[in-house]
Amino acid sequence: MHLNKIFSQADRQGRLSTILSKDALVLLRMDGTEELSGDFTWRVEALSDDPALDLHGLLGTHATVEVDHADGTRAFDGIVCEAEARGASENGHRYDLILRPWLHVAGLRRNMRIFHDKTVVQIVEEVLGAYAHLGDPHLDVQVTGEYPVLEYTVQYGESDADFMRRQLERHGISWSWRHVAGSHTLLLTDAAFSLPEVPGAARPYYGVAGYHRHEEEHFRLWTAAERITTGAVRLTEYNFKTPSASQEVEQAGEATHPNGDMESYDWPGDYLDQGAGRDVVARRTDAARGQAPRHRAEGDVASLGAGWRVTLKGDDVPGATGRTFVCLKAEHRFRAQGYGSGDSGGDETPYDGSYVLMPDDTPYRPEQRTVGPKVQGPETAVVVGEGEIDCDVHGRIRVQFHWDLDAAHTMWVRVSQNWAGKGWGGMVIPRIGMEVIVEHLRGDPDKPIVTGCVYNGKNTPPYELPEHKTRSTFKTDTHQGEGFNELRFEDEKDKEEIFLHAQKDHNTTILHNESHQIGNDRSKLVGNDQKERVNRDKQIDVGRDHVETIGQDEKKTVMRNAERQVDKDSFDYVNNHRIEYTYANHQEEVGAHHYMKVEGDSEVAVGQKLFTRSKMQVLHAKDKFIIGGPGGTIEINSSGVVIRANKIDLKGPVNVTAGAPDQIASLESAINEGLDLAEVCIRKLTDE
Incomplete structure (x- = not known):
């Protein structure tokens, strides 16, 4: 049914504007709720002469309800998040709209990302920058405190809106909304004096008898309440960089009730040091104090909304008149004049509101209501x-x-x-x-x-599996090069092994004993030099053979005595020269026979006396045997014995065995040869 009725909102106290043509939707009523450090929701009932409005085209766009009051006009702007056609009535077609802040759109997008070295304000600005087109401006930062640079902050599966709320609550920053026709702005504050005041700053309180007898906005009801709260807050933390440093902080509140000294203790405190901890505990204490005083009011103060300040005047309210309050929560109700016979009701009280307030000299911090994400498992x-x-x-x-x-x-x-x-x-x-x-x-x-x-498909185990499933290993990889170090265990039956690989050096330091027990063979290969030093004793026991092969030289230095015992035979083979030096005495004992064979010459040089003792001594030369001294020589050769001397003294009996040469003949032969012995004999004969 299409009604041929033209609706107009001209000269009306309440009006609705959308992206549709002017008065395509006209305002019937609005119910809304807004909260400091929270969101707002405007539920709008509207009327149209068009039964088929483009509801889809309305979604995600701005719509604004404007309500006139004595001091101006209050705008209730929002994003159309829901639109419903309710059907025809006798005076038009009904439509319901639900308006929410553009932050609701941010709540539809979940994200996972990391922020490095940013303050909470910088993080919020970056997150909400994606929604800048939804406000003009979309964000107004009015914080006065200094906030630390956060090394690492994670948005983990949260919506942008929840992440923003969680961070602001964590740091004690409140938020509220400012509305104009066609736009709304998110305001960030951390002090009550940063919040705006309603136009004219003050609003009067008039009792019920005077309600609606005045054109100005006023309160008809005002009550005060107190609540019991925590008296003190104690926190502690742990910083691995300063594990011994005390991180405990505490701050007492101002509660004066009998349980005012009741302390709330929590861990972790979410700070790095005591300095930051004192800021955190102060915010926690402020948040507790801010929960105590509450004032509730009702009236037609349309200009008052969450996050606005108002000063109370008018009829006296003990403890309230003359003080300034911050509106924490507001509920708005507006009923428009009727557009037809079915919409009766006068315009006497089109707007009515109820409010929750607190004195602006009471510290306010948002409650930490947004639950942070928990990583479920590794x-x-x-x-x-x-x-x-x-x-x-x-x-x-x-x-x-x-x-x-x-x-x-x-x-x-x-x-x-x-x-x-x-x-x-x-x-x-x-x-x-x-x-x-x-x-x-x-x-x-x-x-x-x-x-x-x-391991994964790229980083695979060091050995193929399941072929080598019995191996356990710790294998490294050379930094900036090729190679590895490894300690490996093989548990395959009959192949059990402990394997150690050092890509370069292998150094072992043992401050006391070291024991090795090997049940079978042991092999050692040294590719270059080997050096061994024993500061005290060294003992080696070889159960059977001991074979050593030295490719070049061998040198041993014994600083004191050297002893070698061979229980059976000993063989020394020297393929070239052998030189042996004994710088003091040399004693050699042979238990049985001593045989020495020299292929070439043999020379013994004795500095003083050579003395040999035996039962029998045989000296034998195959070709010639010579005994010499300073006075002569005795030579035994194949021809006989030749004695050459300056003088021969024979003392004692002389026996000449038959068959021996004639002594006279021998002397004559010596004379004939001109030997010294002959000259002696001649002189002897001459003297006689």
Whole structure:
């Protein structure tokens, strides 16, 4: 049914505007709720002469309800999030719209990303920058405090809206909305004085008797309430960089009730040091204090909304008149004049509101109502960084999660080791490209820790599986080169083995004893030099043969005595020269026979006396035997015995055995040869 009726909102106190043509939808009523550090919802009932409005075209666009009041016009802007055609009535076609802030759109997009080295304000600005086209402006930052640079903040499966809320609540920053026709702006504040005041600043309170007898906006009802709250807050934290430093902070509140000294204790406190902790505990205390005083009001103050300040005047309200209050929550109700016989009701009280307020000198911090995400169980990531190995002084590494579309690496993440003491323990640094297992302390995505490594299709095990399933190994890879170090265990039956491979050096330090027991053979191959030093005694026991082959020289130095015992035979083979020096006495004992064979010459030089003793001594020369001294020689050769001397003295009997040469003949022969002996004999005869 198409009604030939033209609707007009001209000269009406309440009006609705959309992207449709003017007065295509006219306002019947609006019910709405808004809250400081929360959202707003405007439920709008509208009338149209068109039964087939383009509802889809309305979605995601701005719509504004404007309500005139004595001090101006209040706009209730919002994004059309729902639109419903309710059918025809006797005076037109009904449509319902639900308007919400553009932050509702941000709540429809979930994201996973990492922010590095940014303050909470910078993070919020970056997150909400994607929605800048939905407001003019979309964001107004009016914070006065200084906020720390956050090394690492993760949006983990949260909507942009929830992530923003969680971060603002975490740092005690409140938010509210400012509306104009066709737009609304998100206002961030951290102090009550940064909040705007309603036009004219003050609104009166008139009792019920005076309600609606005045044209100006006013309150008809005002009540006050108090609530019991925590009296003090105590927090503590842990910072691995300063593990011994106290992180405990506390702050007492101002509660004066009998349980006002009641303390709330929490951990973790979400700070790095006591200085930051004092700021956190102050915010927690302020949040508790801010829950105590509440004032509730009703009236027609359309200009008052959540996040606005108003000063109370008019009839006296004890403890309230003359004070300024912050509106925490407002509920708005507007009923338009009728557009036909079916819409009766006068325009006497078109707007009515109810409000929750608190004194503006009471500290306010938003409650931490937004539940943060919890990482359910471990996940894996890939180690990233510079070069092949990248870590900091604490052995921390950086990783990239598989879900990170921006390819942003994490902060420095600690790596779990099998042991970690003061200067001792285990140390294995995961390398670039490895897939590691990452868990999160208490499930907090801002607190990752690496707990292990896993193989994948690219990084495969060092040995083919399941062929070598009995092997257990620890194998490294040479940094910036080819090679590896490895300690491997083989548990295959009858092939059990412990294998050690050092790509270059292998150094062992043992401060006390070392024992080796080998049940079978042992082989050692040294490709170059071997040096061994024993500071005290050394003992080697060989059960059977001992064979040593030396390719070149051998040198032994014994600083004191040397003793060698051979229980059976001993053979020394020298293929060239042999020189033996004894610088003091040389004693040699042979228990049986002594045989020496010299192929060439043999010479014995004795500096003083040579003395030999035996039962019988045989000296034999095959060709010639010569005994010589300063006075002559005795030569025994194949011809006989020749004695050459300056003088011969024979003392004692002389026996000449038959067959011996005539002595006279021998002397004559000596004379004939001109020997000295002959000259002596001649002189002797002459003298006689």
